[in-house]
Amino acid sequence: xxxxxxxxxxxxxxxxLGATSSAAQNRYIVRTSGGLNSVxxxxxxxxxxxxxxLDGQVGQTFLVTSTGNLISQLxxxxxxxxxxxLGIRSIEPDQLLPIPxxxxxxxxxxxxxxxxxxxxxxxxxxxxxxxxAAQIIRLTDAQRGFNISGTGIVAIIDTGVDTxxxxxxxxLLPGYDFTRxxxxxxxxxxxxxxxxxxxxxxxxxxSPVIVQQSSAAILDQSSAAILDGGPYSAFGHGxxxxxxxxxxxxxxxxxxxxxxxxxxxxxxxxxxxxLYYAVQHNANVVNMSFDVSTPSSxxxxxxxxxxxxxxxxxxxxxxxxxxxxxxxxxxxxxxxGIASTTDWDARSNFxxxxxxxxxxxxxxxxxxxxxxxxxxxxxxxxxFSSPLVAGTAALMLNxxxxxxxxxxxxxxxNAIQLTPDLHFGRLDAYKAVSAWVNSSTGSGWYW
Numbered sequence: 001x002x003x004x005x006x007x008x009x010x011x012x013x014x015x016x017l018g019a020t021s022s023a024a025q026n027r028y029i030v031r032t033s034g035g036l037n038s039v040x041x042x043x044x045x046x047x048x049x050x051x052x053x054l055d056g057q058v059g060q061t062f063l064v065t066s067t068g069n070l071i072s073q074l075x076x077x078x079x080x081x082x083x084x085x086l087g088i089r090s091i092e093p094d095q096l097l098p099i100p101x102x103x104x105x106x107x108x109x110x111x112x113x114x115x116x117x118x119x120x121x122x123x124x125x126x127x128x129x130x131x132x133a134a135q136i137i138r139l140t141d142a143q144r145g146f147n148i149s150g151t152g153i154v155a156i157i158d159t160g161v162d163t164x165x166x167x168x169x170x171x172l173l174p175g176y177d178f179t180r181x182x183x184x185x186x187x188x189x190x191x192x193x194x195x196x197x198x199x200x201x202x203x204x205x206x207s208p209v210i211v212q213q214s215s216a217a218i219l220d221q222s223s224a225a226i227l228d229g230g231p232y233s234a235f236g237h238g239x240x241x242x243x244x245x246x247x248x249x250x251x252x253x254x255x256x257x258x259x260x261x262x263x264x265x266x267x268x269x270x271x272x273x274x275l276y277y278a279v280q281h282n283a284n285v286v287n288m289s290f291d292v293s294t295p296s297s298x299x300x301x302x303x304x305x306x307x308x309x310x311x312x313x314x315x316x317x318x319x320x321x322x323x324x325x326x327x328x329x330x331x332x333x334x335x336x337g338i339a340s341t342t343d344w345d346a347r348s349n350f351x352x353x354x355x356x357x358x359x360x361x362x363x364x365x366x367x368x369x370x371x372x373x374x375x376x377x378x379x380x381x382x383x384f385s386s387p388l389v390a391g392t393a394a395l396m397l398n399x400x401x402x403x404x405x406x407x408x409x410x411x412x413x414n415a416i417q418l419t420p421d422l423h424f425g426r427l428d429a430y431k432a433v434s435a436w437v438n439s440s441t442g443s444g445w446y447w
Contacts, residue, residue, distance in 0.1 A: 025065040027051075027094035029269055029298045034087030035059050041086055046070055054269055054298070055276040058305065061298055063094065063269045090297040095268045097292050099159070099234050099260055100319040101214040102350050102381040108366040111208040111218060111378055120149055120250035122167050125368075128247065128376055132343045133363035137388060139248060142429035146437065148398040150249025154285045154390055155278035157271060158238030160187040160258035162372035168242055168254065175256035176277055178270035187372055190262035191235055194226055194373075206375065215240070217377035234264030236371045240379055241289050241387045243370030248391025248429065249398070255283055260290070268296060275302040279309050284397055287390035288315040288335070289383035291326035291352075299327065303334045310404040314338060314390040316382035317361075323354030323421070330356045336409055338386040340364025341426050345418055351382055353421035360415045362388040362427040392429045396436045403436070411436035 028048070032038045039050050039062045048066035055061040064070070071091055113127030134140070143149055153173065163172060163186045175185030188194070209224040210216045212233045219227070227235055242254050257274040260266035271290070278286050286306060306313055317337040318326040329337025329352075339361035340348035347353060348365055364385035371377035389412065396411060397403045414435040415425035 025067060026069065027267070027269065028064050028066065028070050028091055029054065029094050029272065029296075030062045030064050030091050031089040031298050031301060032060055032062070032087045033089060036062070038086040038088060039064065042088060054273040055302070055305070056280050058276065061272065061276075061301065092297060095292065095294070095296075096265050097268055097271065097290060099237055099264045099266070099290050100316065100381060100383060101234065101237075101264065102319050103213040104210060104216050104366070104378065104380055105213075106366070107208040107210065107216045108368065108378050110368045111216060111376060122170065122250070124167055125376055128243075128368050128370075131368045133367045133388065134247060136343065136345070136363050137392070137427045138430040142392070142395055142433045145430060146399045146433050148395050148433070150252035150391065150394040151398040152284035152394055153253045153255050153282055154245050154249065154287060154394050155255040155257055155274075155281075155283035156238060156242050156245065156287045156387070157257045157259050157274045157278070158241050158289060159190075159234050159236075159260045159262060160185040160238045161242045161254070161256040162187055162239045162370070162374070163256075164374070165239060165370050165372070166374055167370050168239070168246060171246060171251070171253050173253050173255045175258065176274070177258040178273050179258055179261055179266070185238075185256035185258040187235060187238055187258075187262065191226070191232055194223055211236070211377070215371070215377045215379040217371045218375040219373070223373070231263045233262075234260060235262040236377060237264070237289070237383065239372050240369040240377060241287060241383060244367065244384055244387035245287060245391040245394070247369065248388055249394035251398070252391070252394035255281060266290070268292070268299065272298050272302045275306060279306050279311055283311055284403070285312040285314065285390050285393045287387050288313070288328055289386050291316055291318040291329060293324070293326055295325075295327050300331060303328055303331050307334050307405050312390075312393045312403065312405045312408040314386050314393065316386045317357040318352040319350045319381050320352055321350055322352055323356060325356045326352060329358075333409070334405070336360070336389065336412065338362055338382060338389050339422055340380070340382045340385045341418070341422070345416070345426055347419060347422055348380070350380075355423050358421070358423045359409060360389065360412055360424045360427055361385065361418070361422045389427055392427060392432055395429060396433050399433050399437050407436065407439070411439060
């Protein structure tokens with residue numbers, strides 16, 4: 001063993017000689033079967049620093065930093081030594097991932113439909129509760145037909161949430177901000193100059209404006225001017241996905257997990273940490289409105305961990321208009337990828353398609369949801385199709401307990417068949433709940 005460690009140290013030193021020194025810290029995700037000690041030993045040999053655990057009580061996935069290229073040091077056969085001696089399973093770069101967003105060119109009429117209505121104990125705009133997306137998926141039929149309004153915890157890995165939005169306050173859990181490594185998940189921390197300036201009552205003197213071409217929101221002109229810049233292109237994204245889960249399952253609790261900043265980017269390590277956090281804080285469903293084109297061993301392991309713990313996983317299928325795999329949607333049946341459809345039941349021209357990325361589809365064009373400042377916005381993208389399905393899973397849990405990912409996927413496959421490139425078709429909440437209620441208690445199945 002001592003001899004092998006000496007050889008390993010020589011190999012690492014040799015491969016480091018040609019590396020250019022840099023003050024920049026490169027970030028890596030390391031998976032190991034040997035716990036913290038194995039990663040500490042790795043960094044002792046490879047001159048890296050352990051920043052912390054990403055998987056909580058599991059203790060097998062860690063974030064490390066290095067001024068050199070840690071992966072290039074391990075390409076010359078050294079990884080075999082690492083695996084046999086230290087239990088290192090994989091080392092991968094900590095990528096910076098974007099939230100997929102699509103331009104919004106029009107303001108839907110629903111943003112002008114501000115008549116207050118009671119929606120399961122909260123006062124909301126009629127344009128939100130009665131929007132076309134809700135009608136298309138037969139939401140009211142499911143809620144009233146089975147006397148359900150959602151239960152359990154839906155974790156939302158996103159940009160955070162407006163923690164004071166009057167529609168969301170009754171069902172929000174504290175959450176966590178992985179971008180700052182602190183409790184809470186407020187979107188306002190990214191835009192502090194706006195927090196005290198935006199109205200929290202959706203007052204009638206505000207007007208619908210297009211913000212960053214990615215959403216149309218009810219804002220005053222000063223707020224719109226501040227948000228009209230690159231650093232805030234995704235501001236409100238998490239509040240909108242949360243509002244759509246709430247629309248479908250108004251009594252389900254929402255656990256906001258902030259892994260993305262208002263500029264629309266987030267580190268893969270924060271996403272992985274958020275997924276483990278969701279499982280370990282009793283989430284029943286996780287919504288992931290993001291995608292990446294390259295697979296990640298560490299993300300796949302986190303997904304498997306969630307599956308093993310009975311968590312239903314839903315993700316955006318992506319807005320690249322391709323059938324190429326994107327992740328986590330294309331995670332070999334472990335995650336349900338959700339495509340976007342128009343209000344006329346056609347695939348949205350931006351939506352990814354094909355059985356690799358898509359389990360089912362849901363409306364994703366000009367949907368209306370909650371937005372920071374106690375107001376509402378409209379947006380398009382598979383990001384906004386996914387939470388409609390996540391909310392439906394919370395409805396199913398309300399109708400009958402013991403739901404897991406496999407059982408949810410089976411029931412949700414009872415969709416409205418459209419074109420083959422949308423796999424099982426477009427979400428029908430009533431059919432999904434009915435299929436679950438009438439199913440046996442078996443383990444379910446995957447396509």
